[in-house]
Amino acid sequence: MESWRLRMERALAARLPQPTAVPARLHEAMRYSALGGGKRIRPALLFATALTLGLSEDEVEAAACAIEIVHVYSLVHDDLPAMDDDDLRRGRPTCHKAYDEATALLVGDALQPLAFQWLATDPALPASPTVRLRLIDLLASAIGTFGMAGGQAIDLAAEGKRLSLEEVEDMHARKTGAVIRASVLMAAQCAPDLAPARHADLDRFADAIGLAFQIQDDLLDVIGDVATLGKATGADRERGKPTHPALIGIAASQERVRRLHAEALAALAAFGESAAPLRRLSDWLLSRQY
Amino acid sequence: MESWRLRMERALAARLPQPTAVPARLHEAMRYSALGGGKRIRPALLFATALTLGLSEDEVEAAACAIEIVHVYSLVHDDLPAMDDDDLRRGRPTCHKAYDEATALLVGDALQPLAFQWLATDPALPASPTVRLRLIDLLASAIGTFGMAGGQAIDLAAEGKRLSLEEVEDMHARKTGAVIRASVLMAAQCAPDLAPARHADLDRFADAIGLAFQIQDDLLDVIGDVATLGKATGADRERGKPTHPALIGIAASQERVRRLHAEALAALAAFGESAAPLRRLSDWLLSRQY
Numbered sequence: 001m002e003s004w005r006l007r008m009e010r011a012l013a014a015r016l017p018q019p020t021a022v023p024a025r026l027h028e029a030m031r032y033s034a035l036g037g038g039k040r041i042r043p044a045l046l047f048a049t050a051l052t053l054g055l056s057e058d059e060v061e062a063a064a065c066a067i068e069i070v071h072v073y074s075l076v077h078d079d080l081p082a083m084d085d086d087d088l089r090r091g092r093p094t095c096h097k098a099y100d101e102a103t104a105l106l107v108g109d110a111l112q113p114l115a116f117q118w119l120a121t122d123p124a125l126p127a128s129p130t131v132r133l134r135l136i137d138l139l140a141s142a143i144g145t146f147g148m149a150g151g152q153a154i155d156l157a158a159e160g161k162r163l164s165l166e167e168v169e170d171m172h173a174r175k176t177g178a179v180i181r182a183s184v185l186m187a188a189q190c191a192p193d194l195a196p197a198r199h200a201d202l203d204r205f206a207d208a209i210g211l212a213f214q215i216q217d218d219l220l221d222v223i224g225d226v227a228t229l230g231k232a233t234g235a236d237r238e239r240g241k242p243t244h245p246a247l248i249g250i251a252a253s254q255e256r257v258r259r260l261h262a263e264a265l266a267a268l269a270a271f272g273e274s275a276a277p278l279r280r281l282s283d284w285l286l287s288r289q290y
Numbered sequence: 291m292e293s294w295r296l297r298m299e300r301a302l303a304a305r306l307p308q309p310t311a312v313p314a315r316l317h318e319a320m321r322y323s324a325l326g327g328g329k330r331i332r333p334a335l336l337f338a339t340a341l342t343l344g345l346s347e348d349e350v351e352a353a354a355c356a357i358e359i360v361h362v363y364s365l366v367h368d369d370l371p372a373m374d375d376d377d378l379r380r381g382r383p384t385c386h387k388a389y390d391e392a393t394a395l396l397v398g399d400a401l402q403p404l405a406f407q408w409l410a411t412d413p414a415l416p417a418s419p420t421v422r423l424r425l426i427d428l429l430a431s432a433i434g435t436f437g438m439a440g441g442q443a444i445d446l447a448a449e450g451k452r453l454s455l456e457e458v459e460d461m462h463a464r465k466t467g468a469v470i471r472a473s474v475l476m477a478a479q480c481a482p483d484l485a486p487a488r489h490a491d492l493d494r495f496a497d498a499i500g501l502a503f504q505i506q507d508d509l510l511d512v513i514g515d516v517a518t519l520g521k522a523t524g525a526d527r528e529r530g531k532p533t534h535p536a537l538i539g540i541a542a543s544q545e546r547v548r549r550l551h552a553e554a555l556a557a558l559a560a561f562g563e564s565a566a567p568l569r570r571l572s573d574w575l576l577s578r579q580y
Contacts, residue, residue: 017435022460026435026443077399082370082391101372102446108399109367110439116406117430120423129419133410136426140407145307145316149400153316156392170312 001039001284004047004057008040008068011061015118029099029107034072037090041213041285042067042183048277049187049202052268053194062122063135063186066115070143071179073111076104078152084235115139127190134189142182151175160240168242169211176217177210184209198270205267205278212260212286215253218243222250224289261286291329291574294337294347298330298358301351305408319389319397324362327380331503331575332357332473338567339477339492342558343484352412353425353476356405360433361469363401366394368442374525405429417480424479432472441465450530458532459501466507467500474499488560495557495568502550502576505543508533512540514579551576 012034019028043064050060057064079086079094080101087097096104119125119135127135141147151174158171184206188199221236222245236243244253264282268275302324309318333354340350347354369376369384370391377387386394409415409425417425431437441464448461474496478489511526512535526533534543554572558565 021435023435023440023443023447025447026440030435073399077395080372080395082395103443105367105370105372105395106439106443109363109402109433110435112399112402113406113430113434113439116403116426117434120426120430129423132423133419136406136410140403140410143399144403144407145311145313145320145400149396149403150313150316153313153393153396157313157315 001044001281004044005038005040007057007061008038008043008064009035011065012068015062015065015122016114025099026103026106026110029095029103030111032098033076033095033107034069034111037092038068038072039288040068042071042179044281045180045183045206045209045278046187048281049184050190051277052271052275053187053191054274055187055190058124059126060187060190062118062125063190064183065122066118066135066139067179067183067186069111069115069118070139070148073108073115074143074148074152074179076111077108080104083152083156084239086235112143128192131189131192135186138182138186138189142178147174147178147182148176151178155241158242161242163242163247165244165247168244168247171242172211172214173207176214177207180210180213181206201267201270205264208260208264208267209282209285212257212264215244215257215260216286216288218245219250219253219257220289221245257286291334291571294334295328295330297347297351298328298333298354299325301355302358305352305355305412306404315389316393316396316400319385319393320401322388323366323385323397324359324401327382328358328362329578330358332361332469334571335470335473335496335499335568336477338571339474340480341567342561342565343477343481344564345477345480348414349416350477350480352408352415353480354473355412356408356425356429357469357473357476359401359405359408360429360438363398363405364433364438364442364469366401367398370394373442373446374529376525402433418482421479421482425476428472428476428479432468437464437468437472438466441468445531448532451532453532453537455534455537458534458537461532462501462504463497466504467497470500470503471496491557491560495554498550498554498557499572499575502547502554505534505547505550506576506578508535509540509543509547510579511535547576 016031016034017027019031021027046060046064046067047057050057075089076095078084079089080096086094095107116136119132143149151171154171155175184202188194188202218236244256261282265279268278306321306324307317309321311317336350336354336357337347365379366385368374369379370386376384385397406426409422433439441461444461445465474492478484478492508526534546551572555569558568
């Protein structure tokens with residue numbers, strides 16, 4: 001994880017517009033939001049999948065940057081007063097607190113096209129034009145209304161409402177699951193001779209790990225430590241957000257994470273030893289305290 | 291123009307997510323913002339360029355939808371309270387007034403990836419994968435920090451400041467010029483055997499028409515009629531926005547539009563009679579009252 005974090009810091013710093021270019025303040029705010037923090041979980045999933053499939057990290061670095069940058073855009077917009085109204089992110093003031101609301105809005109708006117541009121043109125990506133288009137399609141689906149943006153809309157509409165567990169899981173599948181799934185499937189697209197059955201295995205793995213990750217995140221909001229997390233806790237309950245801990249309690253949520261973890265590992269069975277990077281990452285993801 | 295408007299209304303209505311799909315309210319807000327209004331100037335430029343190059347409107351319809359939808363996203367975000375704080379757009383309440391701020395934010399966020407997805411996958415677009423990637427690159431550049439989002443950042447930072455005419459023109463080249471240029475150049479990319487010299491002509495045409503269009507827009511904010519425009523006037527002066535009318539006066543601004551118009555037409559000379567659609571459109575654009 002640490003070497004991937006360093007790689008991503010370098011890769012994003014090199015690809016993001018420089019603060020020496022006009023408009024300097026917007027470029028600074030983009031770099032402030034994207035650099036110097038973050039667990040880089042989505043890139044880690046992409047790298048671990050790539051290694052599992054015999055690809056190098058170099059080959060998928062541009063795709064990892066694209067997926068991370070849409071994640072950053074979503075954090076910047078979700079933190080805005082009109083959305084979750086958060087002041088703290090990764091232990092620092094959120095973008096609209098460090099700069100201003102208009103700048104934070106533009107940071108998100110300007111990060112999105114960069115992701116697609118990198119997938120379309122980055123010379124470090126050895127993918128064929130057809131594969132590049134599939135990566136763009138995967139990313140666009142993952143962040144649209146049937147993915148992340150739709151999940152956020154359902155989440156906002158659900159505050160203070162009683163959702164069924166099924167509705168909560170549909171919301172999570174979109175809000176965080178879709179981009180986590182895309183992280184795995186984008187790496188899979190870069191291995192064009194992957195057997196359809198193995199592709200389906202990775203899809204099952206990604207679905208299970210995505211939901212488990214979200215439940216773990218919601219658990220940390222209840223039982224986590226502010227200093228370790230670098231952000232406020234208890235926010236979900238305060239807003240009346242429907243989450244697994246709120247719906248089925250802490251112990252049952254932890255059990256659900258364990259079961260999904262087992263499902264995720266089972267989906268990797270056919271890869272044998274080569275899936276060791278994905279297994280290690282899954283173990284880390286679902287035992288993390290931040 | 292009228293038949294292009296009708297075509298765009300149909301094309302966008304068919305491509306945008308249906309309000310029957312979850313999240314219904316977000317899909318409704320996207321359709322509210324994108325349908326039922328708008329001059330469709332960027333699609334018109336794309337269609338007129340396509341006709342000039344011997345392409346049919348059908349062949350570039352998906353690209354026209356992509357360019358229009360990023361324009362719509364930019365209007366929805368620019369109207370937000372943190373940006374221009376406008377209540378009226380195309381004679382109707384702006385998206386955040388008709389819905390709410392969070393929804394308006396998500397409408398913009400969800401329209402952006404649709405544009406790239408259409409360019410990557412729309413079956414109506416006969417372009418090769420390589421041409422599709424060039425279209426994605428053109429669009430991404432046009433709306434990023436060296437295009438539209440950067441122009442908006444410069445615009446917001448410039449309120450109440452004294453900019454030079456050169457700085458104002460750089461701001462306009464990004465804020466509106468970049469997407470107008472992309473409308474013309476995306477059509478040009480769809481004609482892969484276009485001579486480089488003709489491509490350069492179209493680029494010069496697009497630069498001149500883009501700036502002339504923006505000056506005309508700023509003139510209408512000073513001398514236009516609220517009912518005809520469907521939005522408030524006088525907003526630029528109220529906000530102390532640096533514009534051509536504010537900097538050089540109305541008569542000199544009108545003269546600048548006339549000169550740019552002549553430059554744009556001169557750039558089309560080598561196309562002969564085939565550029566009639568672009569000439570007619572330019573004449574209409576620069577004499578419009580709304």
